[in-house]
Amino acid sequence: MTWIKESANGSRSFNFVAPEGATNATNEVLFPFHEKQTPAYAATLAVAVKQYNTVLAPGKLTGNATINLSVNSQVTPGAKLLLRLEADSTQRTVTLGTGFDADADQVVVPISSVVFLEFTYDGTAFMPVAINSVELAELTSELEVLKDTEVLDPDYAATLAVSVAKRETFLQPKELTGEVTLNLTIDVGLAPGSKLHIKLTADSGANRTVTLGVGFDAAAAAITVTKSTTSFKSFVYDGTAFVPLT
Known part of the structure; x- marks a missing residue:
């Protein structure tokens, strides 16, 4: 027998088990x-x-x-x-x-x-x-999600017209220097359950009010963004309009 590494207490021996099917005299x-x-x-x-x-x-x-x-x-x-x-x-x-x-x-x-x-x-x-089939399926799913994601960062305007066509849309307008109304154009093929995430940053001049117009649920309340702060709001598409996530 042979040892691979000597320990503090002396040498220790380790053997290898010969695998089944090995036919050569020396392997x-x-x-x-x-x-x-x-x-x-x-x-x-x-x-x-x-x-x-x-x-x-x-x-x-x-x-x-x-x-x-x-x-x-x-x-x-x-x-x-x-x-x-x-x-x-x-x-x-x-x-x-x-x-x-x-x-x-x-x-x-x-x-x-x-x-x-x-x-x-x-x-x-x-x-x-x-890669195995499970890894491939997971990778394909992740790629599909990434492919169906969009980030929009329009300049500030009193009325922002935004097209939503992806399963996951991130909307982050430039700093709000006045009041704003958001109107959505929703792609006819957009699937129910699609998400819209909005990031709103107000300037230091005053609190800013964001009115949720076309494409949002009629009961969706306006968003007030305190001056010099950022607010986040997420919505889900119900097949007709984007509804606030609570």
């Missing part, structure tokens, strides 16, 4: 050491993988790139490669070249975004690790 697994590589951006990135866990985080992508891996002979199946890709203000495409599975797709990194990917070594090449 080796690379020690799970790690390495992080942060090369500067280049159109072609040549990366040497020699540890069981490798984190690859190139500099910000200022152009498209191809990543080629040279896999050290000591790397054993099951090794992990974690990839972090960040694009500048332009969408960038990363081609997975040598060392990756031939069927691995190109990676598209959206404008000013970061993409994280994981790969596992199968003894020949690094294969993409796909």
